[in-house]
Amino acid sequence: MPKTLPLLEDASPICCDPLGSSATLALDDAMALAVRLKALADPTRLQLLAYLLAQPDQEACTCDLAPVVKLSEPTVSHHLKKLETSGILTKERHGMSVHYRVVPEAIHAIARTLDTATRALTQVV
Amino acid sequence: MPKTLPLLEDASPICCDPLGSSATLALDDAMALAVRLKALADPTRLQLLAYLLAQPDQEACTCDLAPVVKLSEPTVSHHLKKLETSGILTKERHGMSVHYRVVPEAIHAIARTLDTATRALTQVV
Numbered sequence: 001m002p003k004t005l006p007l008l009e010d011a012s013p014i015c016c017d018p019l020g021s022s023a024t025l026a027l028d029d030a031m032a033l034a035v036r037l038k039a040l041a042d043p044t045r046l047q048l049l050a051y052l053l054a055q056p057d058q059e060a061c062t063c064d065l066a067p068v069v070k071l072s073e074p075t076v077s078h079h080l081k082k083l084e085t086s087g088i089l090t091k092e093r094h095g096m097s098v099h100y101r102v103v104p105e106a107i108h109a110i111a112r113t114l115d116t117a118t119r120a121l122t123q124v125v
Numbered sequence: 126m127p128k129t130l131p132l133l134e135d136a137s138p139i140c141c142d143p144l145g146s147s148a149t150l151a152l153d154d155a156m157a158l159a160v161r162l163k164a165l166a167d168p169t170r171l172q173l174l175a176y177l178l179a180q181p182d183q184e185a186c187t188c189d190l191a192p193v194v195k196l197s198e199p200t201v202s203h204h205l206k207k208l209e210t211s212g213i214l215t216k217e218r219h220g221m222s223v224h225y226r227v228v229p230e231a232i233h234a235i236a237r238t239l240d241t242a243t244r245a246l247t248q249v250v
Contacts, residue, residue: 025175030168037171041162043155050150111239114232 036110039086044069045079049088049102058102065100161235164211169194170204174213174227183227190225 040046051068052058066076080100083089088106092099165171176193177183191201205225208214213231217224 025172027168027172030171030175033171034166034168037162037166041159041166043152043159046155046158046162047150047152050155107239111236114236114239 033110033113035086036088036106039082039088040110042079042082044071044076045083048076048079049083052089052100052102058104059099061094061097061099063097158235158238161211161213161231164207164213165235167204167207169196169201170208173201173204174208177214177225177227183229184224186219186222186224188222 040049047069048065051065052060062073062077062080065080066073069076069079077098080089080091084091084100086106088103089100090103092101165174172194173190176190177185187198187202187205190205191198194201194204202223205214205216209216209225211231213228214225215228217226
């Protein structure tokens with residue numbers, strides 16, 4: 001099991017219910033959530049994440065990920081590093097190749113937040 | 126009922142299931158989702174959205190929103206415009222004041238996407 005990144009530990013839990021229960025969202029919680037959303041807010045990174053989510057163990061090496069988005073390995077590594085820094089992926093070296101794996105808790109935390117917001121909106125849809 | 130923004134109409138539906146069912150995410154879907162995530166990926170905008178979600182009709186004027194984030198009205202208007210451009214809010218002028226309202230479908234679309242990703246991860250948590 002890959003070690004959780006320090007940044008994720010610092011940021012988690014973002015908040016139990018940041019967008020649904022009250023009118024105020026603490027700045028710290030907003031900042032932690034914004035870091036993850038910013039990392040996700042790129043078409044290439046979303047495509048890489050979609051591919052990883054569909055793999056066994058949600059894991060793949062850079063060499064497999066580059067053809068998915070039709071970009072060079074250095075460019076893909078740059079995007080993967082953004083996802084790693086924000087705690088959405090972890091990285092492990094296997095011999096000559098570098099493998100990235102999804103951190104489920106990070107995706108869960110964002111999904112919970114938006115799910116709460118969705119429930120708050122139920123009455124107006 | 127406020128009119129849906131053209132950008133939202135162009136972008137919706139992002140996809141029925143973009144992060145869960147298959148290894149590929151079409152570039153168009155990824156770009157539409159990235160636009161909304163990028164608009165949300167800012168602590169001030171998340172705080173403004175949290176406040177709006179807690180209001181009756183998910184609506185407030187700029188004059189009420191500025192004190193929530195302790196910023197000037199022009200700065201808050203800049204942030205609100207980003208949320209409006211990405212289809213997350215709509216804007217209406219009421220006499221001298223400008224009111225912003227949450228577009229539920231935009232939040233739902235993002236939440237559905239991440240919820241699907243979360244379900245895809247169920248087995249590894």
